[in-house]
Amino acid sequence: MKLNEIRTFVTVAEAQSVQEAGNRLGLTQSAVSRLIQRLEAELGVTLFDRQTKPLALTRDGEVALAHARRILGAATDFSDAFAGSVEPRGLLRLGVSHVLVPLAAGRPLDELRAAFPGLTVRIHSDWSAPLTEQVRTGVLDGAVMLLGDGQAPPEDLPARRLSREEVSVIASAEQAAAGPWSLSDMNAAGWVLQPDGCKYRNALGLALAPLGARPNVMVEAFDQTLLVSLVARGVGFGLAPLRLIAPVDAAAALRIRPVTVPDFRFGVAVWLVRARVTGRIGPVFDRLEDSLTRQLTASPAGVHSAAE
Template sequence: MTIRQLSYFVALAEARSFGLAARRVHVTQPALSQQIKELEANLGVSLVERLPRDIRLTRAGQVLLERARAILGDLSDAEQAVRLQRGLTGRVSLGVIPTIAPYLLPLALTRLKTRDVTLDIRVREAQTARLVEDLGDGRLDAIVIALPVPRSGMVAEPLFTDRFLLAGSESRLAMVRAARSPAQVPLDQLLLLDEGHCLADQALEAVCGLANRPMRVDLGASSLSTLCGLVAEGFGLTFLPEIAVRTETAAAPALRLRRFSDPEPSRTVALVRRASSQDDGWMRELAEILRDAAGELLAHAADAGRD
């Protein structure tokens, strides 16, 4: 077995298509197919069931997938230990959730480049489940997500507390003047992100305590910016994190905000790495830069929504 064969096999197992897997690893489909055939020949077993429009792993393939991911993760950890042996230098692959990325990254990346123009920072924006998977498999060095981390074997460095405000048009907010806690917001007026976005889960469960309540919630918006544009024009209400206030109020001048009573609903945002990866100071340095960038955004939002 070779590392190339294992990486091609993992790509195939995840993409469930020879064509998609080949594009993911930047080779031609015949080249990937040949490597998989050689891997099967070397092992003496069939790893993949080749179907007309799909592929399925055999039992042997499922066993190999688990081991291959662990091997590739260990290799990534070894590479990272060398790249980051002098702190935050070389190349860093960072994943960020969509409700943080467009607000935090512009400020943070500017600070990172100012600190070290040679730093090769590679950013991936995706939902929490995919980022945690990519971090665990070694495709990312660290991720920025909201706690708790939904997987063991991870180390989290809290960055900041991000409070939620009620957002909508002036007329909509006037209609719910008495709503001083998230649970008092009428569900038939509440708009949230698509299912799968962590902000939807946080708002409904941790923030609103609505996990066991009957729900009539429109989960049709795919981005927080789209959602803010809708509610600014009177199409319901939503919860807006402080970190997004500066950007979204500038983009939608009609958007109005109101703070909830204490204790204000919030989420804790953290920088997360694998526990198995070596930390020679790079995580602390990266966390300080991210925390500083977030502090500027939160300071701007400090007085937003206050009566």
């Protein structure tokens, strides 16, 4: 099998269309089809279900895609090893945990664009577990993610812990002043949280379980800016690491307060995870790590104590 067959297969799988893959590769549809057919003949499997629209991978095709991406990545790295100090260019596929998007897409992104003008950054937001798997399979070049206390990325992926953050219960200034609040009282008033899958929400569920209760969610959304704004308006209590609030919405951060809850304690860590082989984009991750670390170190708590 040849690299152009493998590259064509990956392009068709990503485009879900022979015609679109041909456009991206500068080939005719018939040429794309011939290359796919040759690869299928060599592998002895059918890679695509040709009865579906858009074009879908078969089970064998899904397995082949993960291997094909690794092969293309290794080929690129082999070429890059002899490229000297070539400036990183092309596409950087970066995963970011939902709550970290405002942090990563702020000053760190600006610094990357200034340092590497030939780079296009594609940001994909998801939970940490899917991001980890996508880095491992080559869908992403790396990811900035949140992991709970005691958790760490898989040992087969290069990773660096950038900071540890204590997750606090937050409320509007008026709601915080109406306390003292117990966890049960807060749950009766309601929460503003991310959907199921959020580590904060999972930790809250574990804390409420001994009380025979589940999180009473008033509003749920992925958008952290929206959640902080809703907490500031008094819609419900929220959960957030204080240092990560200011990059989300500095104005809203001034209107909220942390509330001490003796029976709730949870911490998370910010991690930067890279693919096993990053090739010529390795310096990009070095710069990103430095920028994120400085941003986290410089970020103030962002909110005042409820006792003030």
